[in-house]
Amino acid sequence: MKRRFIIMLAALLVLSMALSACSGQTTHQNQESQQSGxxxxxxxxxxxxxxxxxxxxxxxxxxxxGGTVIYHVFEGLTRLDKNNKAEPAVAEKxxxxxxxxxxTFHLRDGVKWSDGKPVTAKDFEYAWKRVLNPDTGSEYAYQLYYIKNGEKYNKGEAKAEDVGVVAKDDKTLELTLESPTPYILELLAFFTYMPVRQDIVEKDPDGWxxxxxxxxxNGAFVMKEWNHNDSIVFEKNPNYWDAGRIKPDKLTFVMINDASTELAAFDNNQIDFGDNPPANDxxxxxxxxxxxxxxxxxxxGxxxxxxxxxxxxxxxxxxxxxxxxxxxIVETPPQVGQKPAGGWVPPGLxxxxxxxDFREIGGDYYDVNKASVxxxxxxxxxxxxxxxxGLPEITLLYNTSEGHKQIAEMLQxxxxxxxxxxxxxxxxEWQVFLDDRANGNYQIARLGWFADYIDPMTFLDMFTTGSGNNDSGWSNKEYDDLIDKAKRTTNAAERMQYMHQAENILMDEMVVIPIYFYVNSYIVKPNLKGYHVDPLGYTYFHEAYKE
Incomplete structure (x- = not known):
């Protein structure tokens, strides 16, 4: 989700100095290859x-x-190719x-953690059961309910040993599902399914x-510095099994909240890539x-x-x-190409x-071209x-941003x-806003949602009863049953029918107000090549280089 925050102009001078220090030589050009001597x-x-x-x-x-950081430091059994299809990663087959x-996943030889220790099937078993352990408090635990007894364990109705993931040996991981899941290989590339090391986590559960x-x-990069609220520095991981594919030697992720400040840093060659350009420019x-x-x-929405x-x-x-x-709303200058939303699930699925297209088949639930006063x-x-x-006092809550403020004022x-x-x-501020929304400390709150995988389910199961991302507090048994049926059936037509019926209930109950379907706008230096921006909202620099 796009976020722009207001920063005082004086901060720009301080930021400029900090960026110069942390970004190093961001205008390096590749010289001739080593073959030329x-x-x-x-x-x-x-x-x-x-x-x-x-x-x-x-x-x-x-x-x-957070996902962007995780994807550069960790790698799952699978990863997504540039068409968002699963391909072998830690698992070779x-x-x-x-x-x-x-x-049954077979881990490839030579996969190591960044400290040189081997990655084993047990690391995946531990990581997934940790997500499902109710004591962990994972808001994304429901993404692992596809695993046999995953939901029961998360709800205290089964034991960890009942969960359908077992390391048969160091190189073999057996996964048993509740029902056939057509997108499970893509889902295994999602950050919640990444392995973690038990010895590292349990030594410092809150601080590791x-x-x-x-x-x-176990991924392509190693975090070398974290200057909180300022920058994170990564270097290439020499122990990564596919290190030959990785081009950057160093990545610096800076934290510039304000769109105008980001653009100033970009114009001054202090950043190479920005996700938040000011629409006026x-x-x-x-x-x-x-x-x-x-x-x-x-x-x-x-x-x-x-x-x-x-x-x-x-x-x-x-x-x-x-x-x-x-x-x-979408036609108010500055326009960036968003489309008014007639439902919760966006087009493209x-x-x-x-x-x-799911959205085309589902149609609009109201007139998107005018208010139905x-x-x-x-x-x-x-x-x-x-x-x-007779209405009580009503407050709309949004995370600090000029763009969000403009829309909130229009709604007002x-x-x-x-x-x-x-x-x-x-x-x-962003983190306070997330906490208040998650804890129900609001009446109406801004919500942006990017797909986690290429399927309408990623927009629908978040509103099931007890889902960690269901900040609405809404619960509907018929809705829950339809989502459960959609996850269990092997018939593609029935599956989609159940999801359309579920969206009908979600929109009839109007748990959320869809406003528009996003576009992804970003600025990139012309000499930066090889990066990948996917429609799920993530940017990957694994194969990026400069001409």
């Missing part, structure tokens, strides 16, 4: 991560910033039982992932040939706290949603017929609040004009 210059790349990650522990991270329930000395990974950036805008599998009045009433929630003119007013009156009278005005409702606005 000349030494190749080190490849150093500076990327703007934007914010201090809330966590970089694979079991506890839920955000793109696997066998699948005829019923599609049991996978905060200290470069104990942040031991798009015309100039296009002309300079440094702006890129790609489709993104993500939805921008707001979530209701369904446990607090007045949003415990679905009619009130629907009234607030229908009173919004989504087209006006296949339906049962892979040539057709009369219907919204009618629903609010039926809920007992005609003209907004629409609700006042169309419903007669006064809504206050409040903003919080």
């Amino acid at each position: 000349k030494q190749t210059a080190p490849i150093e790349i500076t990327y703007n991560l934007q914010t201090e990650p809330r966590s970089v522990d694979p079991a506890k991270n839920t955000a793109i910033d 696997w066998d699948v039982s005829s019923d599609g329930l049991t996978y 992932a905060q200290n470069p000395e104990t942040y031991i990974g 798009f015309p100039r950036l296009r002309e300079d040939g440094v702006l890129h805008i790609d489709p993104s599998l993500a939805t921008y 707001y979530v209701f706290n369904t446990k607090k009045a007045p949003f415990d009433n679905p009619k009130v929630r629907k009234a607030f949603s229908l009173a919004i003119d989504r087209k006006a 296949p339906d049962a017929d892979a040539t057709k 009369e219907e919204a007013q009618k629903l609010l009156a039926e809920a007992g609040y005609p003209g907004g009278k 005005e629409m609700w006042k004009k169309n419903l007669g409702v006064e809504v206050k606005l409040a903003n919080e």
Whole structure:
């Protein structure tokens, strides 16, 4: 999710000095190759991560910033290729039982942790059971409910030894699923499925992932420095099994929250890649040939706290949603190409017929081109609040950002004009905002969601009862049952039908307000090549280099 925060102008001078110190020579050009007898210059790349990650522990991270760090330091049994299909990584091959329930993974030779110790199948078994252990408190534990007895263990209804993952020996991992899962190999590349070392984690359960000395990974890079709220420095991992593929010698992830400050650093050659360019500068950036805008599998919206009045009433929630003119929001300058959202699941995800789109088949749940004012007013009156009278004080919460503020102010005005409702606005720093949303300390809060894998399920199972990412507090047994059926059936048409029915319930109950479907905008120095930006929101520098 995109995040831009306000920083005082004076901070730019301090930041400029800090960037110069931490980024090294960001304008290095590759010299002639070693074959010509000349030494190749080190490849150093500076990327703007934007914010201090809330966590970089694979079991506890839920955000793109933390995931970006994890993907550069760790590697799973599989990894995603540039078409987001699973390919062998730590596992060089696997066998699948005829019923599609049991996978036997064979780890390749020579896979090591960054400290030189061998990676074993037991590291994966420990890591996955740690995610599912209720004491860990992993918000993404539900992503491992595909594993036999994973959900039961997470809910205290089974023991760790009942979970369907077993290290048969150092090189062989057996995975047993609850039901055949068509995207399981892609899901195994997700950061929550990364291995971790039991000895490292248990020596310092709360601090191991905060200290470069104990942040031991098995991926392409090693964390060398973490200057909190400023920068993270990585170097190539010489013990990585596929080290020959890795081009950068050094990566520096800086944390510039403000879009204008990011652009100033980019213009001053202090960063090579920025994910948060100011939309007002798009015309100039296009002309300079440094702006890129790609489709993104993500939805921008707001979530209701369904446990607090007045949003415990679905009619009130629907009234607030229908009173919004989504087209006006996306067409308000500066425009960046977003499309108004007619549902929660974005376009770009296949339906049962892979040539057709889930969103296209599902259609829009309301008019995305204008507010449905009369219907919204009618629903609010039926809920007992005609003209907004009698409503308690309402506050909309968003994480500090000029872009989020602009949209929040537009919603504030629409609700006042169309419903007669006064809504206050409040903003919080990113990590405080995440904590308050997760703990239910809000009434309406901004929500952005990127797909974790290429399937509509990634947008739907997050709202099941008890899901770690279900910040709404909403619970619906029929919805839960449909998601469960979708996960268990082997019939592709039935599976998609269940998910469409589930989205119908989610939108009828209006647990979330979809506003628009994201695009991914970023700026890159013309000489930086070989990086990969995927529609899931992550940027990879494993094969990046400079011309």
